[in-house]
Amino acid sequence: MKITRRNFVKTGALVGGGVITNQIVSSKIFGQDADKGELIAVSTWGGTVKSSEKAYEFLKNGKNSLDAIEAGIRVAENDPTNSSVGYGGLPDEDGIVTLDASIMDWIGNAGSVAAMEGIKNPISVAKLVMQRTKHVMLAGDGAKKFALQNGFKEENLLTENSRKAWEEWKKKNPHGVNRVDEKNHDTIGMLAIDNSFNLSGGVSTSGMAWKIHGRVGDSPIIGAALFVDNEVGGAVSTGNGEFVMRTVGSFLVVEKMREGFSPQEACEYAIKRIYKTAKQNKDIQVGYLAVNKKSEVGAFSLYDGFSYAVAKGSETKVVKSKFLA
Ligand code: SD4
Numbered sequence: 001m002k003i004t005r006r007n008f009v010k011t012g013a014l015v016g017g018g019v020i021t022n023q024i025v026s027s028k029i030f031g032q033d034a035d036k037g038e039l040i041a042v043s044t045w046g047g048t049v050k051s052s053e054k055a056y057e058f059l060k061n062g063k064n065s066l067d068a069i070e071a072g073i074r075v076a077e078n079d080p081t082n083s084s085v086g087y088g089g090l091p092d093e094d095g096i097v098t099l100d101a102s103i104m105d106w107i108g109n110a111g112s113v114a115a116m117e118g119i120k121n122p123i124s125v126a127k128l129v130m131q132r133t134k135h136v137m138l139a140g141d142g143a144k145k146f147a148l149q150n151g152f153k154e155e156n157l158l159t160e161n162s163r164k165a166w167e168e169w170k171k172k173n174p175h176g177v178n179r180v181d182e183k184n185h186d187t188i189g190m191l192a193i194d195n196s197f198n199l200s201g202g203v204s205t206s207g208m209a210w211k212i213h214g215r216v217g218d219s220p221i222i223g224a225a226l227f228v229d230n231e232v233g234g235a236v237s238t239g240n241g242e243f244v245m246r247t248v249g250s251f252l253v254v255e256k257m258r259e260g261f262s263p264q265e266a267c268e269y270a271i272k273r274i275y276k277t278a279k280q281n282k283d284i285q286v287g288y289l290a291v292n293k294k295s296e297v298g299a300f301s302l303y304d305g306f307s308y309a310v311a312k313g314s315e316t317k318v319v320k321s322k323f324l325a
Contacts, residue, residue, distance in 0.1 A: 037193050037295030038312065041072060044189040044238040044289050046307040046318035047082065051075045055192050056311035065192040065200035066105045066127070073101075073123040073204045076188040080159045084186035087120050088159045089206025092213045095166050097157040100205050100219040101126045106198035106230040110136050112220035116143040118154040123204045125152060126220070137220060157206075169210055189225060189236025191291045199293065201226050201234040207241070217241030223251035232258045233292035235266070239285040239301070243274045253290050263290035263298025264322075271300045271324055278302060279325070287321055300324065 041055035055072030059065065077086025084090070091097045101122035102112035111130025113122050114137060125147045129138050138146050148154065158166075187205035194200075203219045203226045211217075218224035218241030225241065227250035228234035235253035237244045244250075249270050256266035267288040278284040287306035289299045299308050299321040306321040 037197065037291075037293055039193060039195060040291060040295040040297070041068060041190065041192040041311040042289055042291055042297055043072065043076075043309045044236060044287060044306075045186050046309060047186050048076050048188045048190075049309040049316055049318055050079075051188055051190060052309040052311040053316050055190060056316065059192060059194050062195060064196070065194040065198050066103070068192045068194065069103060069190050069200045069202040070123055070127055072190050072192070073188055073202050074121050076186075077121050077123060077204055080161075082186050082188075083162060083165070083209075084206055085188050085204050086122070086206065087155070087157050088162055089157065090162050090209035091158055091166050091206075092211045092215065093170075094213045095158070095163070095170075096213060097162070097206055098211075098213070099157070100207055100217055101203060102220045102222060102226045103127050103130060103200070103202040104222060104226055104228040104234075105130070105200045106228065108229070110222045110226075112137045112222065113143040113147075114139040114216040114220040115214060116140065116147070118144055118157065119147045119152050120155050120157060121152070123202050125150070126202070136222060139216070139220075140214075166210070173210070187219060187238045189219075189238055189289060191228070191234045191236060191289070193291065193293070193295055197293070199228055199230050199234050199291070201228045201236055203236055205238075218244040218249070221245060223248045225250055227251045227254045229254050229258070231293070233263060233290060235263075235270075235288055235290040238287050238289075238306070240278075243278050243284060243286050246277070247273050249274070249286070249288060253288055257290065257292055263292050263296050264300065265298070266290055267298045267300035268322075268324075271302055275302060275324055289321075 051072040055068040058068035080088035099122040104110040111126040189203045205219045235250040253266045287301035
């Protein structure tokens with residue numbers, strides 16, 4: 001039987017390379033398709049522009065939005081100069097790089113890994129958690145074991161630059177005081193719409209620099225740093241994950257869009273919710289990026305400094321986000 005967007009096939013071995021999965025394989029159950037937009041790929045922070053370009057190239061070549069997201073995010077994960085994602089990410093207070101990532105497709109399937117060590121491309125592991133298991137999230141040693149069993153190889157993710165930065169921080173903070181460096185942000189959150197008008201999203205990060213070993217941020221939590229609903233749109237977050245988790249931020253953004261807010265209005269609404277508790281602390285930064293099914297984009301952050309990349313039509317632009325305070 002041919003799987004199309006329109007067939008609803010129950011649990012089965014038809015997806016995920018012949019491995020039993022509980023993926024949902026049709027969007028029909030969510031109702032009618034929404035208004036159609038155009039091909040688009042967006043990513044948090046201007047520094048990830050190459051990721052949006054890569055994802056857009058995939059979309060233009062007719063690849064689906066899930067594969068485009070994975071390819072785009074892998075560019076950031078493989079870049080040793082991005083100190084918030086994958087290889088080269090800044091470590092925790094013990095000097096260990098631990099990675100969080102999540103991915104979600106247009107049908108509502110989701111996969112994520114949390115606090116995973118030694119694997120360079122957590123977004124691809126998250127995709128396989130989604131496609132090859134009955135679970136949504138794997139954490140720590142279990143995530144790594146799953147990755148190794150599925151053909152990933154173990155690598156040292158701590159670059160010389162990241163190690164030196166950690167040593168300097170450690171000298172100044174021998175007891176782990178002020179352990180979180182709020183100024184360090186480059187986490188990638190991406191959303192993309194393909195030529196079947198299907199939306200997917202993903203997030204990948206090494207999390208907050210100098211975090212307590214074992215800390216998990218918002219990035220692998222579905223509904224916090226990432227949420228996609230193919231009827232409505234998608235949202236991703238970056239910044240202080242604790243504030244995003246407490247307000248289930250990306251889900252909130254998508255639900256406001258469902259009520260009729262534009263992506264811009266929805267991001268502003270979610271940031272204002274955070275500001276109620278974050279306003280005492282000017283160092284806390286949070287940014288949301290959202291896209292609706294018409295390929296309209298919105299973004300908003302607590303404070304100045306957030307930016308994002310948009311690949312659409314013939315160009316890729318880096319746009320400075322509006323901010324609250
Ligand atoms: C976290 N949200 O672990 C991530 C960090 C981040 O840009 O986004 N940095 O809390």
